[in-house]
Amino acid sequence: MEVKIKERLSQLFDEQKINCAIIFEKGTMPDKNAPNIIYNKEGLNNLVWNSMNWNNLANYLPKLLGKKIGIVAKGCDSRSIVLLMQEEKVKREDLYIIGINCTGMIDMKKIAKDFGAEISETIFEKDSVKVKGKASEKEYKVKDFLLESCQVCKYPSPVIYDEVLGEQVKGFEGDNYQDITEFEKLSSEERREYFYKELSGCIRCYACRNSCPSCYCQECFVDSNQPKWLEKGQNIDDIFFYHIVRAYHMVGRCVDCGSCQNACPMDINILKLTKKLNKDVRELYKYECGLDPKNTPALSTFEPDDYNEFIK
Ligand code: SF4
Ligand code: SF4
Numbered sequence: 001m002e003v004k005i006k007e008r009l010s011q012l013f014d015e016q017k018i019n020c021a022i023i024f025e026k027g028t029m030p031d032k033n034a035p036n037i038i039y040n041k042e043g044l045n046n047l048v049w050n051s052m053n054w055n056n057l058a059n060y061l062p063k064l065l066g067k068k069i070g071i072v073a074k075g076c077d078s079r080s081i082v083l084l085m086q087e088e089k090v091k092r093e094d095l096y097i098i099g100i101n102c103t104g105m106i107d108m109k110k111i112a113k114d115f116g117a118e119i120s121e122t123i124f125e126k127d128s129v130k131v132k133g134k135a136s137e138k139e140y141k142v143k144d145f146l147l148e149s150c151q152v153c154k155y156p157s158p159v160i161y162d163e164v165l166g167e168q169v170k171g172f173e174g175d176n177y178q179d180i181t182e183f184e185k186l187s188s189e190e191r192r193e194y195f196y197k198e199l200s201g202c203i204r205c206y207a208c209r210n211s212c213p214s215c216y217c218q219e220c221f222v223d224s225n226q227p228k229w230l231e232k233g234q235n236i237d238d239i240f241f242y243h244i245v246r247a248y249h250m251v252g253r254c255v256d257c258g259s260c261q262n263a264c265p266m267d268i269n270i271l272k273l274t275k276k277l278n279k280d281v282r283e284l285y286k287y288e289c290g291l292d293p294k295n296t297p298a299l300s301t302f303e304p305d306d307y308n309e310f311i312k
């Protein structure tokens, strides 16, 4: 896969079909890869493709508006591309999309916990990773340590592309909101208590916001001084306010890629909030985000004969 992606992007640079590309490179830590934007084919020397590429690369598209961009897109990245096209943050004609049939990404936080020692090297084979430390090594099957979103991913194959690599992958066929249905059975006090406990560890680093392709406002409400929506610091009410408002900004706009949760240094389950809203949107509007660029997003449309009084 890695060789094929390099070959294709190299050709695209030669043919001047693209003048930049969004790729993954090895990160500074052995258990993380890092997205990067390259502007010539020499940059491809550092390209890597393996099961640590969980970041949603569509995140970088709004910053490259007007450029001819090559992008490597898993199923979830491709759905974010569709959303960004709908919201006019990227033009289809400016993109060359190398779609990847995705077999899922590995949860390195879980692996690190299991390994129990500092990881000094990771070596990927086709469907496993060998993790090495100073005094020990262990091999893990990727399928046994998939990230939460990947375990229930309905669209692992790209929904939009110029060409696609890898064999078609079957999406998850069960109920991907089973956990939310269970959670909904709790009383409102129990749910509130859960979130207070879960979010009390949040340090408001905003890595969740920064890694989300749907969060592209030039000035986020958390950084605004006029009006000032919330204070700095660790007040739990401010933390709550940030998460609730961010989740509401995601209504009908979240592709459930899990990038926000994977980026969290405090291992906080923030997908619970966005997944609940995704489920509501699916049930109320029969709408799933990022499947068809010609569709109008759920909250950008209305019916003149809506039963709500305010619409008349
Ligand atoms: S959410 Fe789906 S497409 Fe995205 S990385 Fe996981 S399995 Fe792949
Ligand atoms: S990434 Fe985690 S710690 Fe940082 S703001 Fe988001 S939830 Fe809080």
Ligand code: SF4
Pocket (backbone or CB within 6 Å): 056, 211, 212, 213, 214, 215, 250, 253, 254, 255, 256, 257, 258, 259, 260, 261, 274
């Ligand atoms: S809110 Fe999280 S899961 Fe949803 S699109 Fe953004 S990064 Fe992906």
